[in-house]
Each structure stands twice: as structure tokens, then as C-alpha cells.
Amino acid sequence: MNLGTLFDANSVIATLGLVGVLGIIFMETGLLIGLVFPGGEVVFLAGMAASKAGADILGEAKLSAPLLFISAPIAAIIGGEVGYWFGKKFGRKFFERPDSRFFNQKMVRTVEKWLNKYGPRKALVFGRFIPFARTLLNPTCGVVQLDRKIFSTWNAIGGIIWTQVAIGVGYLLGDVLSESANYYLYGVVGIIVLISLIPMVIEIFREWRTKHHLS
Numbered sequence: 001m002n003l004g005t006l007f008d009a010n011s012v013i014a015t016l017g018l019v020g021v022l023g024i025i026f027m028e029t030g031l032l033i034g035l036v037f038p039g040g041e042v043v044f045l046a047g048m049a050a051s052k053a054g055a056d057i058l059g060e061a062k063l064s065a066p067l068l069f070i071s072a073p074i075a076a077i078i079g080g081e082v083g084y085w086f087g088k089k090f091g092r093k094f095f096e097r098p099d100s101r102f103f104n105q106k107m108v109r110t111v112e113k114w115l116n117k118y119g120p121r122k123a124l125v126f127g128r129f130i131p132f133a134r135t136l137l138n139p140t141c142g143v144v145q146l147d148r149k150i151f152s153t154w155n156a157i158g159g160i161i162w163t164q165v166a167i168g169v170g171y172l173l174g175d176v177l178s179e180s181a182n183y184y185l186y187g188v189v190g191i192i193v194l195i196s197l198i199p200m201v202i203e204i205f206r207e208w209r210t211k212h213h214l215s
Contacts, residue, residue, distance in 0.1 A: 012042050013049050018063055021046045022075040025163070028135055029079030029128075031086075035135050043072065043163060047170025065171065072167060076128075076159030080138045084151055087142025095143070111136045112144075120146055124154040128162035 012020040021042055028039030050065040095108045111133055115123045120141060127133035141151050 013045055013063070018046075018067060018071065021063070021068070022071055025072060025075040026079040026082075029076050029138060029159070030082035031079075032135060032139070035132060039134060040129075040131055040166065043166040044170040046072070047167035047172075048174035049170075050167070051171045051174025069164065069167060072163040073156075073160040076163050077156050080124075080155035080159055081152065083135070083138030084142040084146075084148075084155070087139030088145065089142070091143055095139075107132045107136055108140070111140050115140060115144070120150055121154050124151070125158040125161060128158045134162075 012024055016023070024037050024039050024042045027033060028035075028037050046063055046068055050063040050068045095105070111127070114127065114133070115137065118126070123133075123137060124141070127137040138155065
């Protein structure tokens with residue numbers, strides 16, 4: 001298997017199937033290396049691949065819809081628990097690494113601020129829809145020693161909502177677009193990515209407005 005396959009959502013599904021989808025979900029939500037993987041795109045495209053348009057999009061790599069809808073949230077929940085465990089075990093040093101193309105300390109500070117501002121319940125649900133927050137939020141909860149029961153409950157709720165919504169949208173669009181799905185594929189993916197960035201853009205705008213009023 002070419003390592004580059006893991007960085008391309010279409011290739012993950014076409015080459016690795018359901019195992020690849022679950023692996024990406026787990027790594028993106030449980031390990032810092034998940035920052036480099038296209039988890040949001042993979043989950044959305046997996047929904048399309050499980051629809052009746054799946055064969056048109058990915059050839060023989062059509063996914064089983066029941067297995068996908070059942071197993072995806074399980075992978076997301078387990079990934080979250082692993083991320084929390086790492087953060088709790090290794091503490092602050094878990095994030096002590098130099099800035100790179102895919103990781104920087106500003107991401108960590110942003111996630112910590114959201115956790116304090118919105119509380120663990122909202123953060124663990126809405127954070128699932130923000131690319132870097134999906135990876136950093138879980139270990140951050142471990143670092144700050146968030147109550148395990150609260151974390152596990154809302155990690156599960158967030159994991160279920162995120163996977164079912166993302167997969168469901170992809171599945172429904174796949175059925176609607178049917179044979180034209182492959183033609184519209186990249187445009188739809190682009191829209192999904194932009195939508196996932198909306199919460200982050202809103203937060204950045206709020207910060208700018210607050211600083212502007214204070215200055």
C-alpha cells in the first residue's frame with residue numbers, strides 16, 4: 001500500500017474500504033498524527049460510497065451502509081477515549097512539540113480556550129465538526145483532568161452525532177446525485193469542508209471584533 005493513500009479520502013475508501021474508513025476515524029480522534037489525515041472528507045465520502053451511487057464513485061469499493069452507520073461511531077468513541085487517556089497520562093508534555101506544517105501551539109491554545117468558554121459538553125459535540133479540534137480536544141480534556149464520566153458521556157454523544165450526520169449527508173447526496181455523483185464529487189466535498197470551518201471562522205471574527213472594540 002502506498003503511504004500517500006492515507007492522505008487522500010477517495011483512495012482510502014477505494015483501496016482500504018471500511019477498515020480504512022474506521023482506521024482514519026480512530027487515528028484522527030485518538031492520536032495527534034490524526035491531524036494530517038482527511039477524516040471529515042473520509043466520513044462524508046464513506047456515506048456516498050454506501051449509497052446507490054457508491055459504485056459510480058469508487059468502482060468496486062462500495063461500502064455496506066448498515067456496517068458503516070454502526071461501526072463509524074464506535075471507532076470515533078474509542079478514538080476519543082484513547083486521546084483522553086494519552087492526555088491524562090502524559091499531561092502537558094503531550095503537546096510539547098515544535099510547530100510544523102500540520103501542528104502548532106496556536107491550535108492547542110484555541111482548543112483549550114473553547115473548552116473553557118463553552119464547557120466540555122458543547123465543546124465535545126461541536127468540536128467534532130472542526131478538523132483540528134477533533135484531534136486535539138480529547139487529549140486536552142485528559143490534560144485538564146476533566147471528570148471521566150462527563151468526558152465519556154459527551155465523547156460518545158459527539159461521536160455519534162458527528163458520524164451519523166456526516167455519513168447521513170453523504171449517503172443522501174449520493175442517492176440524490178446518483179449517476180452524476182462523480183461529476184459533482186469535488187464540488188460537494190469542497191462545500192462540506194467549508195461548512196466544517198464555519199465555527200472556526202466565527203470564533204476568529206468574534207476575537208477580532210473584541211480586540212477591535214478594546215483598542
